[in-house]
Amino acid sequence: MKIILFIEDEPNLQKLVGRFLEEEGYRAISALNGEIGLQLTKKMKPDLILLDLITPKKDGFEVLQELKKDEATKDIPVIILTNLEGSADVEKALSLGATTYLVKANYELNEVVKKIKDTLKHSSKPKE
Amino acid sequence: MTKKIFDHLNIANHCRQCDLPLWQCPSFLIVLTGLVTVVAMIGTYFIAIKYTEPEIVALIVIIITGFLTIINYLIIQGFEKLAEANRLKTEFVSIASHQLRTPLTGIKWTINLMMHKQSDQFTKEQLKRLKNIEQSNQRMIDLVNDLLNVSRIEQKRLGLKSKTISLEKTLKEILPEYDVLAKATHTKISLDIKKKLPLIVVDPQGIQLVIHNLIDNAIRYNKPKGQIKIRLSKKPGFVRCEIEDQGVGIPDQDKKNIFQKFFRCRNALKYQTEGTGLGLFIAKAIIDASKGKINFRSQEGQGSTFWFELPINKKQKTKNKKHLF
Helix, strand or coil: CCEEEEECCCHHHHHHHHHHHHHCCCEEEEECCHHHHHHHHHHHCCCEEEECCCCCCCCHHHHHHHHHHCCCCCCCCEEEEECCCCHHHHHHHHHCCCCEEEEHHHCCHHHHHHHHHHHHHHCCCCCC | CHHHHHHHHCHHHHHHHHCCCHHHCHHHHHHHHHHHHHHHHHHHHHHHHHCCCHHHHHHHHHHHHHHHHHHHHHHHHHHHHHHHHHHHHHHHHHHHHHHHHHHHHHHHHHHHHHHHHCHHHCCHHHHHHHHHHHHHHHHHHHHHHHHHHHHHHHCCCCCCECEEECHHHHHHHHHHHHHHHHHHCCCEEEEEECCCCCCEEECHHHHHHHHHHHHHHHHHCCCCCCEEEEEEEEECCEEEEEEECCCCCCCHHHHHHCCCCCCCCHHHHHHCCCCCCCHHHHHHHHHHHCCCEEEEEEECCCEEEEEEEEEECCCCCCCCCCECC
16 A cells, blocks of 8 residues: 655644545555654655645755655655745745645645656655 | 816825825825925015025025925835835735635535545535535635735736747647536637647746636626637737637726726626636736737627737747746
8 A cells, every 4th residue: 555645734634635545545644744744754655745835843845855865765756735836936846856746725636646646657666 | 077187186085095194195295395396486586586685595495495305205205105005915915815725725625525535425415515615615716816816916926937838739738628617608619720830938827827817708708608719820920819709798988997907897797796807917917928918809798809919939049048027
């Protein structure tokens, strides 16, 4: 079963996405802030990370930077799932190595899942 | 006409609308400066005739100049206050809209979960109600998106990036999204492309928003079972796109205001209550920033044709080069 980690500080959105992903056959885990997100990534080795940009402790950009610096986590695809949509944010996230950038309010949950499926299909993350 | 002139001359009313006291209101202060100048000139003339000493006249001129400088300083302050209020308003809209997006996403995704994964637990009636909530919520999200775009336009940070794209391909990608809505409203949408068209230079997301706004309007204000004709053609230096509907049209007296923010035609309000009056304002801002042109022709009761033209990619390598804002 593929593991998806959702780093998001809004508990309601976390639960909704988690529930939807489980119904779709994924194992969903979530982190309420950037620091826990990074710890969970090292521990659980998720197949994909959904990352909000405004998160406490460490924001999404810092998390993304650290993930891509670390040999063990740099190949995990990261989908940005946020309500920020300034072109500077989009550009920064993509240049730091995010696979896709989605604005939460503009996507239905099944469209988010479709993006996850497409990304997992194209990712070649070696799984031990 | 006379009412308009009187309205314009009513300075006190003007200042009240700007929410400024008289001594900070530029309209009042400018009139005051004029009055002081005229009175000072006449006064100095008579004083100069009566007292011939140049020192007295020079002193009076210095005093008046000092007084006028103070008034001018107040005028500048008044303008600065208005500019600051405008900036704060735009910033407020931007922050409020961002904050609204989180709860709106919560509602949207909750309904998604209920309708896609738990629909067997609901009756037909309940599902219909859920659909209504979903539609209202989506309208709110669209409004928030429009407000965010307007605040970006006003802060001059739309952040458009020009790229070389095919308008034909963009339209062909967008049109299938309207299949369901067109079927529901019995609208026939046709696409007519004259010949092979050159590529254009524009921001891909920006032009998608323009096309969406124009087609949304064409469907919304079309007559029942009406047609929408979309035509693409080449003009010297530009690719032109026309979107023609057979809808309510635009009354002559409303034509000059059609691209203004929050403006909605009188007949449109009778016909269709949805809509924010922001779509065309946003479309014009994007086309203008892309060095294109946008306009329309329309006859009330007959329909409207909105068109825009975007510059063709010349041989120079322009891709990914610059921010338009």
